[in-house]
Amino acid sequence: MTVPLLHVKNLHKSFVLHLIDGRTIDPIQNVSLTVDSNQHFLLWGRSGIGKTSILKCIYRSYLASSGEIWFNSDQFGSVDMVQADDSMVLKLRHREIGYCSQFLKVLPRVAALDVITEPLVRQGMLQAQAHDIGREWLTQLGIAQRLWHASPVTFSGGEQQRINLGRAFIASPRLLLLDEPTASLDASSKQIIVDMIQRAQQRGTAVLTVSHDLDTLAKLADGQLAL
């Protein structure tokens, strides 16, 4: 029997708001899902139902309150992201798990070419080589050449989102977590994202997408869960 790339089991997340009388919010209750290698899994549902929280628990930006999140690492075998120590999580983020938030957050002094190639350089690739690859990606993403050395904070919302997604895809992680990848994009930009997801799958990347844009993404998904 093959081990799935990601197996989330009975995930539960509570937030205890100490500054508001210790009030508790439970956005995720008893969620389970399985994502296989090369799969595009879509998690959908109305706003505020906890879709992004699930992604953040998997990436460990949020600490799960209970449950298990098993990631089948190439390098370290099966790792429970709920129990793994911080150093292990950083190693997995470095090589195997990518996360793309809904909005691009970058320093306003860093050029688009450096932003998009940062994951490659971080993995040890020489900057010149990374820039060659980065230029190809920026072309594919439809970013005008005159913008490559400007900071993406000056770009339009759609351009920023394409840079954001390009940066997530460029290093070909084994699992990519995408939070509303097509929000704020026009039809042609959405098509670029669809192509990127398909190409990533061909390279062996599994994609777990959170979205309510079913029109664009449902036809791509070969697994889904409605919340």
Added chain:
Amino acid sequence: MTAPTWILHASGLNKQYGPGCPRCQQFTGPAHNNSQCPVCNTVYACVDAGFTLHQGEVLGIVGESGSGKSTLLQMINLATAADSGNIWYREPRTPDADPVDLLQMDAYRSRHFRNDRLGIVYQRPELGLNMRFTVGGNVAEKLLLANWRHVGNIRTRIRELMEQTELPPERIDDDPHTFSGGMLQRVQIAKALSSSPSLLLLDEVTSGLDLSVQARVLDLIRRIQWEQQMTMLLVSHDLGVIKQLARRTIVMKNGHIVESGLTDQILEDPQHPYTQLLVSSAL
């Protein structure tokens, strides 16, 4: 079996000022929002602190004034004697050698270690620099302690370091009083890097600087960290600074570590009431 990747492992570090009394525990600590015992006036600057620092990593220490973060940094800098605990150090140049406990070293070895393997940058330049020496003289001081003797070689090395830290090398013989705040931080960084340390300690290095100067100093630190894969311990009360540089963070309050974790987790899903207050207070 692969060698561990940590270079520093501190555990059970304590520092108190005063004799202590049986009532201390009852009145001090984060739960009581107090570091000083009202009965015996003992101040608990750092209580049972510990962390592991991996090669090439930046670990942030965040907390309000008086939380004990600088005391912890100064214990690692071997400038403040810990009352108890261990600071295990593994030399990255010889990863197979056994780690040594820095707190067990004699005064001579401790002084040599501090000069050779550690670099520190303070918030106030006058703490890290001798303002009566020239800029070059300040950097030379550390090189001389590291047994550099040839004046020509020393000056060449200082010019290299000034270029590396984006200072004009022709100002090597200038009085530091003629330098701006941001430039003095660069002189401190040049001095700290002169011995090619394995660990750089940064104590509120950008506090008090103009925003644009702050950004340039942070960019410089980020570049050095990246190019040299420098291991850093970064103390700051500014979550923005921590977020830019540190992948992992520990949060201190009243001398105790109240929370530690990945920096994004600390910022997005803080667990401790104090961390939640800290994050909610960010500008």
